[in-house]
Amino acid sequence: MIEQQLRNYVECNIADFHRKRIASLDGLKLSKVLKRKNPYLFRAKNMLTAQGIVRALVDAHISSNEETIFGDWLEGLAIYVCSEIYSGRKSGITGIDLEFDKEGIRYIVSIKSGPNWGNSSQIKKMISDFNSARKTLRTSNSTINIIAVNGCCYGKDNTPDKGSYFKYCGQQFWEFISGNENLYINIIEPLGTKARQRNDEFVELYSKMINRFTVEFANEFCDEDGTILWEKLVKFNSEKRI
Incomplete structure (x- = not known):
């Protein structure tokens, strides 16, 4: 394959990966990620800050989601390469x-x-x-x-x-x-x-989300002195519906 063909394809299509990456973060809700993760693990690791828990939640979501998005992107690249050669x-x-x-x-x-x-x-x-x-x-x-x-x-x-x-x-x-x-x-x-430019956009969105989720978590799952209300958090995550 001519290297310029590969370069042109990647440069024209990599923006789609970044767009989906940003869109997945932009639509994220704290309640959604809280229900997916294990609250007992956070307690066992002695996580004592709202921001620490929020970062762990969001980072786990990002890691899993990006693997899927980029995997789909690489599949498209592989099909393109093979279409050009064979x-x-x-x-x-x-x-x-x-x-x-x-x-x-x-x-x-x-x-x-x-x-x-x-x-x-x-x-x-x-x-x-x-x-x-x-x-x-x-x-x-x-x-x-x-x-x-x-x-x-x-x-x-x-x-x-x-x-x-x-x-x-x-x-x-x-x-x-x-x-x-x-x-x-x-x-x-x-x-x-253009990775740096798109990553700067992602980091800005990520930072705002961490700040917003931290306030939301503190308001919902911390008492007035800032102590995490673990029982309330576990109930939100795992309590059966009546």
Whole structure:
């Protein structure tokens, strides 16, 4: 792949990641994140300030949410790269993200962010999706040679042959869909385009949210001298509805 093509795609589309990242934070509510997290853990860690709890809540939400948003973005990049090199395409088959033909083989690919993406049940579901995809594709061409691949955008796996499918991670995955062994490195530099500007916008929004949530938490879950009302917090999080 021509490096300028990659740069152009990243620079034109990375703003979508930042936009979604900011939008997810902009619509966040304290009550929503409080109900998701374990209040016993905060007590066990002896967290004594409203801001400390609020930061822990918001940071956990951000970390989880950004992994999902950026994972989806990287999937789009992988499909674009493969489309330019091997005429790859977004698959219409359930559980399959990418299809392409190379050297007489139809590859069906399930794209994940990193190598440690799922538990045993989720891996079984992926294998089931691969098997269903094979049956679907062979209804129109019974002789088609199909290979299933779990592609991971970063990380390593030194035993790629999993029996019913292959698992390619990091450099091996990007080379597999592009034919370029250095593509995994070439991606990193253009990702910084306008990153500082968009991150400044994110940090400003984050700071305002921490301040706002801290006041809200203190008003709702602290007594007049600033002591956290743990019983009230646990009830808000876990009390059964009557």
